[in-house]
Amino acid sequence: MALLSVRNLHARVGDKDILKGIDLEVGAGEVHAIMGPNGSGKSTLASVLAGRDAYEVTQGEVLLDGKPLLELAPEARAAEGVFLAFQYPVEIPGVGNLHFLRTALNAQRRVKGLEELDAMDFLQMAKEKSKLVQLDAAFMNRSVNEGFSGGEKKRNEIFQMAVLEPRLAILDETDSGLDIDALRTVAGGVNGLRSPQRSMVVITHYQRLLDYIVPDKVHVMAGGRIIRSGGRELALELEEKGYGWLGLQDGKAAATKGGEARR
């Protein structure tokens, strides 16, 4: 049984349909990449899976380990093991990074009936995990994402993922806004978290990221549907020929060029 099953998923914002029937099966331990031009619905898929209010699911279902996911609140999905690495990580002034993360971890542990981690145990664990993405201690005590550079924000997302140990990690354009060194660090962190129990959905506009996080499967989205699926070679072919190859329009189709403008 697949860890994640998305079946005929339709979703919209207001009266605009964005997802128009997505089918996706991700097995345990697999890494799937979802590529596609701007406006194809990639980020919407990530938001719908994580439970963002703004989107209304009109049809279809999503199962995590065979259990329906869509009826759960976002925090309940998180406790079930869904993690979204945000494209634009949010700043929360005055709330310490570690305090935030410990609150989150303990909230999830409570749901699972586990004992909460005390500050000392948590700190030790967090220090260990922070090495994965080379975050130093001073950085961890700053307010959540406040004044972080683009690269720091993305490293912080992966650090959070390492601490929360999700079963399903969705990485939404984690490569956007990163220079090549930061990209390597982040990808290294992600690779360190690959495991037979954990599945990942890596959403990206550019194939560049997939040089570092090598996927088991690649899907191309357009117009709210998956129009093509294949192996690693599909991404390479896309890089070579551009989205135009699949008959797609994309203003920024230079599939090899990194570095979208930082927000």
Place this chain on the structure above:
Amino acid sequence: MTTDTLQELTRRPYAAGFVSAVEADTFPPGLNEDVIRALSEKKGEPPFLLEWRLKSYRHWLTLREPTWQAVTYKPIDYQAISYYSAPRFKPKKDSLDEVDPEILRTYEKLGIPLVEQQRLQNVAVDAVFDSVSVATTFKDKLAKAGVIFCSFSEAVREHPELLRKYLGSVVPHSDNFFAALNSAVFSDGSFVYIPKGVRCPMELSTYFRINAAETGQFERTLIVADEGSYVSYLEGCTAPQRDTNQLHAAVVELVALKGATIKYSTVQNWYPGDAEGKGGIYNFVTKRGIAHERAKISWTQVETGSAITWKYPSVILKGDDSVGEFYSVALTNNLQQADTGTKMVHLGKNTRSTIVSKGISAGRGQNTYRGLVKVLKSAENARNYTQCDSLLLGDKCGAHTVPYIEVKNASAQVEHEASTSKIGEDQLFYCRQRGISQEDAVSMIVNGFCRQVFKELPMEFAVEAQKLLGVSLEGSVG
């Protein structure tokens, strides 16, 4: 959707809203010179004080209620208020045994046990119930350090010379409408004197409770820190839940002599009225301190209660190198209105002031920061830094910032920063995606927003303030 949820989250029960069954000695409503004479006599005051009260009253009659503030309310009928209500028992004694057990229970329910053995360590409490002070704890220990901490009435009897010297020296009887009214009819309050060079060995605290209905509370606090001394003073307030509005018009005067430091912290949780704006305390308060050479006065306030808050704790930086600080969190929910801020008046050379104001508006609450920074000609090299941040929860509330800056000396440096933000869906979703419930997320974000101010509060109070904000924003969940 998010807006609705926020509205729900900001609906809260008022935990301190109970009424205590205490027999009280209450004046019939109404105000005239006879009432003031009766009040003064009841308290056994010396003639100078009665004269001062009458002078204030006569001046008050010539004043009109201010209208410049951004709050609206039905006219207050000053003849419909009772100007004195006291629990019926003998005037305060040194032993808590003589305090009505019902009153002790009231304070215990509020989390302020007056029985010393059970109390928080190292905080001496003066409890004011309606118009009178009912108990002051730790008096012996304080007396050893030479610190005077007692009710205002007791100070009138025991230390008339100090009182006469400093009463009205910072907030004159003619200062403003509400201060003049207070000067005429104030019933009790706290008095503190810290002798030269003494660091007060514990936090001092006054807890104000309005219990009786149709009663105004007019207390007066006077703190004198003699040269080189230090004191940290805390003030807390609650009132029962009632349908009618009650007036609270207090005056606080601080005198920090050469090299002295006064740190004054308030957690104000008067009954704010219900969700439709019925009932609640009208809080019209005048607070001001005067800082002499190298003295420092620091105001920290967390204002979560009251239907109306009208309050501008200020510092007159009279002496050279004196320092004034104002740290404020004001939360308005439902139909609460707050018009609050500070005045920093720079007279001395090298005087410095810092203002950090955090306004949080929820429901249909309206929150105004109003502040004045005034640098006079004599204030060579004065510095001010002002930061005003507003946080909006939902789309039916308002935040306003009205800074006044008057500079008459070109060497001054005055900085003002302001920001307004909304608890965004983005922030909430980010927290929830990590597993944090919506309610905890709101509370975490709001507490983060206030952190700069909370860190100025003494430990016990910071915890209370955080809890209070949590409760203030909690839904009806258990």
